[in-house]
Amino acid sequence: MPADVTDAAYLIAHNHTGGVRVLAERMGVSANTLQNKLNPNNTTHHLTLRESVALQVMSGNPAILHAMAAALGYTCVPALPDQAAGDPVEAFVALQQEVGEFTSAAADAFRGGKAMVSRNEIKRLQYRYNELISALNQLLATAAARVPAPVEEG
Template sequence: MNVTDAAYDTVHQHAGGSEALAPRMGMSAAVLRGKVNPHNDRNLLSLQEADALMGKTGDFRILHALCAEHGFIAQRTEAPASGNLIGALLAAAAAKGDLAELIAEAMADGRISPNESDAIARACALVMAALVQVSQHAEAAAERGGV
């Protein structure tokens, strides 16, 4: 997933969408939608606004997209606030299964369309994030001296 798509998805998949998020960002919903519109080449989301957007939504796909575009993976350094290792492992397995299903469906006609490629990239990002959660839960369990 590229950064532009990540910003668009962050806004449009947030509960209440741009209408709920824009006032918290100090702008109108129309301006926010314009800033994350992939077909707009003016009045783009600034770095400070992207940072604020991630902070207000708790959705870090913009950060992950930036990292992926430059060959990196971002990993949170603090232990997860809730959940456990087995739950995280099951969530990662489910995300991996969703990715496999998506790839199988995309390949059914013998070609991968740009939309299918974007969907696969998004699903890969979800798998990576889920696997990072497994690692974080393992590290937290080790620090606690148990599971």
């Protein structure tokens, strides 16, 4: 993930199938206007917040969100759907699987007492970390959905 929001916006559009032209069409703006706003060397035209959200929604790539979070010292995890019908045992098993996947990624990165970790190993660790956090959130949401509503005394 790019660490800079400007780079993230540029890369979203230029790595998207169809590029700037397709995204501009989906967003309802001209391709030239979007291209100018995405140009990191342009000092006069910039994406608005709404355009940044639209760019990410239309591309399916939340890189700007992640770059913003990183700049502020945060990370992002996907929101969970309502877990009222979720199976707590399945959620617990999924959590344990993610613990294993994260542990495996960490072991591979540090195996053999390596002094350095590769960029790909870091990317894998970050991905497994996010999946682990999502599994924790899912288990918590599944448990929270089973808390009985408070009884009102009257």
